[in-house]
Amino acid sequence: MKKNFDCLVIGAGPAGLSAAITAREFGLSVLLIDEQNRPGGQIYRGIESPFFKNHCGSDEEYAYGETLTKKFRASEADYLPGVLIWQVSQDGTISYLENTVSDQCSGKRIIIASGAMERPVPIPGWTLPGVMGAGAADALYKSSDIIPDGKVVLCGNGPLLLSVASKFIELGVSIEAILETMSYTDYITSIRHLPKAAKNFPYLLKGLEMRRQIMASKTKVYTNVKDILALGNEQLEQIKFTSRGNSKKISVDTLLLHDGVIPNTQLTRQLNCEHEWNEVQRYWFPKHDEWGNTNLQGFLVVGDTTQVRGAKIAMLKGQLAGMAVAHQLNIITGEERKWKAKAIHSELKLEMSVRPLMDHLFKPNPEFYAPENKETLVCRCEEVSVAQILDSVSLGAIDPNQVKSQVRCGMGQCQGRMCGSTISELVAKERAVNVSEVGYLSVRPPLKPISVKILAEQTLINE
Amino acid sequence: MFKKIDRPNSKFITIIFEGEKKSVPAGITVTAAVLLIGVKHTRVSSVSDSPRAPYCQMGVCFECLMEINNVPNQQGCLTYIEEGMEIRRQLDQQKDTYEKEL
Numbered sequence: 001m002k003k004n005f006d007c008l009v010i011g012a013g014p015a016g017l018s019a020a021i022t023a024r025e026f027g028l029s030v031l032l033i034d035e036q037n038r039p040g041g042q043i044y045r046g047i048e049s050p051f052f053k054n055h056c057g058s059d060e061e062y063a064y065g066e067t068l069t070k071k072f073r074a075s076e077a078d079y080l081p082g083v084l085i086w087q088v089s090q091d092g093t094i095s096y097l098e099n100t101v102s103d104q105c106s107g108k109r110i111i112i113a114s115g116a117m118e119r120p121v122p123i124p125g126w127t128l129p130g131v132m133g134a135g136a137a138d139a140l141y142k143s144s145d146i147i148p149d150g151k152v153v154l155c156g157n158g159p160l161l162l163s164v165a166s167k168f169i170e171l172g173v174s175i176e177a178i179l180e181t182m183s184y185t186d187y188i189t190s191i192r193h194l195p196k197a198a199k200n201f202p203y204l205l206k207g208l209e210m211r212r213q214i215m216a217s218k219t220k221v222y223t224n225v226k227d228i229l230a231l232g233n234e235q236l237e238q239i240k241f242t243s244r245g246n247s248k249k250i251s252v253d254t255l256l257l258h259d260g261v262i263p264n265t266q267l268t269r270q271l272n273c274e275h276e277w278n279e280v281q282r283y284w285f286p287k288h289d290e291w292g293n294t295n296l297q298g299f300l301v302v303g304d305t306t307q308v309r310g311a312k313i314a315m316l317k318g319q320l321a322g323m324a325v326a327h328q329l330n331i332i333t334g335e336e337r338k339w340k341a342k343a344i345h346s347e348l349k350l351e352m353s354v355r356p357l358m359d360h361l362f363k364p365n366p367e368f369y370a371p372e373n374k375e376t377l378v379c380r381c382e383e384v385s386v387a388q389i390l391d392s393v394s395l396g397a398i399d400p401n402q403v404k405s406q407v408r409c410g411m412g413q414c415q416g417r418m419c420g421s422t423i424s425e426l427v428a429k430e431r432a433v434n435v436s437e438v439g440y441l442s443v444r445p446p447l448k449p450i451s452v453k454i455l456a457e458q459t460l461i462n463e
Numbered sequence: 464m465f466k467k468i469d470r471p472n473s474k475f476i477t478i479i480f481e482g483e484k485k486s487v488p489a490g491i492t493v494t495a496a497v498l499l500i501g502v503k504h505t506r507v508s509s510v511s512d513s514p515r516a517p518y519c520q521m522g523v524c525f526e527c528l529m530e531i532n533n534v535p536n537q538q539g540c541l542t543y544i545e546e547g548m549e550i551r552r553q554l555d556q557q558k559d560t561y562e563k564e565l
Contacts, residue, residue, distance in 0.1 A: 035522055035541050042521055049490060078509075082541075116521045127517030129504045137522035140465070143520075144495030145488065149466040149468075171468070234514050235503050253464050264523070380518075381525065382466055383510040411537075414525040418518075449528075449536040 001105075002078065003461055005031045008107030008324050009077075010085065010267065013041020015314035015321075017068050020077045020321025023111075025145060026331045031105060033096065037082035041115055042135070043311045045142040053171045063310070068315065080105075087445035088271055092298055093461060096444075100126025102454050104461040116304035117264045118416045119283070121156060121257035121368045124229045124376050127383075130236025132259035144338065150253030153239060155179035155228060156360045158362045159207065161258040161295030162315055168211040169217045170198050176250055178214065179225040181242060181259070181365045190360035197357035198259040199350060222248065226367060230255055259368045263305045266417060269443035271296060277436035278307065284440055285419065291324035292317060300324060304411045313351050316344050370425040378426070379419040381412020388459045389423060393430040400424050400441045412437075413449065416441040465498045479549045493539035493550055494520065494527045505529055505539065506553040528553055 005028075009020045012034035020032045032039075040047040040080060044065035072079075086102070087095040091208040093106045125131065133392050134154055140146050147168065152175050154165050165178055168252040197204060214221065222243035229240040262283035265275060273294045274287040292300040303314035303322045320341055327337040371378070374387035378428050384407050392406040400423040409423055410416030416423075420441045446455075467473075467488055472533050474489040474564035478496060487496040494517045495558075497505060504514035517527035520540045530551040 037541075037543055084538075084541075117521060118519060126518075127508070127513065129513060129514055132516070132518050134519070136518060139493055139520035140492075140498070144491035144497050144499075145468050145470070146465045146491070146499055147468060149464040233517075380515075381508075381510075383508060383513075412525075413528060414523065417523045417525075448538075 002031075003027070003081075003105045004173075005029045005072055005078070005107045005381040006329055007031075007104065007111060008033065008089075008092070008105065008109045008320075009113060010034075011041065011112060011113035011115055011303070011305075012036065012072075012079075012081065013115050013151070013303060014068060014311040015115070015305075015318040016045060017072045017110070017324075018315040018318030019111045019113060019302050019322045021068075021071050021075050022316075023170055023325055024075040024077050024321045026322070026326035028326060028331065030075075031080060031107065032072070032077050033080045033083060033085060033094065033105075034351045035082070035084050037201050039079075041113075042139060044346060045139055047142075049143075054324065064315075065311065083090065084448040085267070086448045086450050090271060090296060095458070097448060097450055097454065102458040103449060104332070104449045104458070106461055108329060110326065111292070111300045111302055111318075111321050112267055112305055113290065113301075113303045113314075114264045114267050114305045115352055116261045116308050117417070118160075118267070119259045119262045119364060119369070120315060120422060121259050122371050122376050122378050122419075123257070123333070125231055125236070126257065127377055127380050127414065128230050128232050130232065130253060131255045131257065134161050134256040135261070137254075137256050138167070140166045141167070141171075142442075147171055148254040148256075150174070151176045151211075151251065152159065152254045152256065152259070153177050153250060153252045154256045155181065155225065155241075156241075156368070157182045157360065157365060158258050158260040160261065161256075162207065162210045162214070164218070164256065164258070166213045169213065169219060171391055175217075176252055177220040177222055179228065179229075180223045181225050181367070182362075183224065183365075184362060186363050190357055193357035193360055197354040203354050208253055215358065219384070227373075228367075238460050259365050260362055261304065261307060261308045262421065264417075265292040265440075266306065266415070266443055266447055268294065268299075268301060268305065269440065270445055270447060271299060273299065273301075273302070275440065277434070279434075279436075280359045280363065281308065281427070282435070283308070289386040292321035293324065300343065309352070309355060313348060316348050316351065319344050333374055369422065370429050371422070379412060379416075380411035380423045381414050381418070382408040382410075384409035384419070389426050390430055393427055397427070398431065399438050400427055401439075403427060404441060410441045415447070416443065464501070465495070467499060476544065476546045478544050479547065481551050489544070491544060492520075492543045493494065493531060493537075493544055493548070497529070497539065497552075498546050502552070504552070509558060542550060 268286040531537040
């Protein structure tokens with residue numbers, strides 16, 4: 001296979017697909033690399049499989065995704081699915097694992113569309129088998145056509161939780177209860193963003209319809225839920241919580257947790273791109289301009305990696321980045337780029353109108369992002385608790401990396417993906433400073449497990 | 464606990480889970496197949512040996528690390544099953560990996 005390209009795109013979700021399509025339209029040589037074996041990312045996961053069509057074929061939004069994957073297939077971009085990137089170098093070289101072989105490729109420009117992940121929801125007992133993300137259950141449904149059996153409880157907040165709840169109700173999953181952690185103040189403080197959001201009326205309507213469906217199903221909904229515990233011996237058996245101050249206990253087989261979605265910054269962190277802190281949604285994102293350029297020459301970011309904005313905005317941003325690359329590689333002039341991007345900018349403006357409301361309405365829950373229960377395991381891999389992290393801070397650690405050196409949080413196989421944001425939050429809270437001041441864990445290659453044998457057998461691209 | 468959605472004309476293939484043949488729907492992920500046949504945990508924690516099951520399904524949590532076709536530390540949620548695929552849980556993860564590497 002060809003190894004050097006004008007443009008490498010990482011991630012085959014809506015942003016990556018549209019960036020690759022656009023770059024191809026300008027005649028650039030493009031390689032799209034993805035860790036899944038089919039295009040679609042998380043939102044359109046499994047879109048080419050027959051399962052997906054069975055359930056989502058009529059949905060307008062998903063039809064949009066289908067068009068996108070078809071366009072991509074027709075674009076003649078090179079496509080490398082099912083490979084794991086374990087290193088991205090600042091010179092544009094990418095090292096990846098394909099089965100048990102490591103190889104390299106390079107691009108004059110790299111567009112990173114690594115998407116988002118569910119915000120980790122550390123509660124006591126969240127490592128028990130039977131507890132998983134609500135988005136995870138949705139991914140299992142989309143990719144593999146399986147749904148939870150037995151008693152299910154959904155807990156947390158966010159549009160994805162609503163969407164999973166209404167979808168599972170329709171599929172006949174036996175939902176014991178929905179535990180809403182949203183506070184009333186979030187409702188009230190978000191009202192001021194409603195007029196702007198009203199510009200995108202269909203979007204709001206969709207949210208209301210999901211709520212109506214949940215209410216019509218007579219599923220038990222607990223509001224103002226706090227102090228959630230997952231209990232069990234070898235697996236989840238019960239959950240305990242308070243709703244409006246009253247204690248409750250429910251027997252349950254599957255607990256699906258969700259508290260919104262955050263950018264997956266593992267690649268941009270490993271590259272040492274500059275990152276910024278979003279104080280409302282409480283996540284880090286790579287600093288970028290309107291075209292997606294990061295502070296690193298030659299590296300662009302698009303889609304939910306840049307800030308969580310959903311599929312449609314991701315596609316639009318992918319187009320802008322494709323144009324930016326075409327301009328940077330002297331295919332089009334700055335004027336042409338500006339002219340071509342005009343319609344996209346105005347579409348972006350409409351789509352963005354609903355985001356301030358969403359960001360304020362679905363604010364992350366302090367009980368999840370900075371857990372107070374000292375027993376809670378923050379780092380699942382190395383089993384490091386809130387208490388150990390706070391002790392480390394009281395012994396003088398001032399940033400996540402010092403905490404990591406002392407107590408090993410972030411040193412396990414997930415390499416801090418599941419605990420990184422919580423560590424930053426806890427350190428900031430204990431030191432009574434803003435999270436932006438304490439920073440984030442250093443992320444280093446290899447980004448995926450690779451054996452020494454495989455590493456030793458790799459041939460380098462320039463040899 | 465997970466179940467398959469009933470579909471007419473579903474295709475099934477055989478995987479080998481810890482030495483036993485299991486029939487599972489074609490085209491699904493290793494993680495989905497393992498959950499579907501009723502496996503409760505896919506690995507044990509290297510710190511306390513506590514049982515763990517897949518959490519994120521999107522390549523982030525690494526709780527679904529399994530041994531697939533004799534290669535340890537594979538992310539089951541990103542791997543799709545194939546006819547005759549051999550799948551094992553990582554129940555004694557570190558020991559197993561060390562022995563293979565040496």
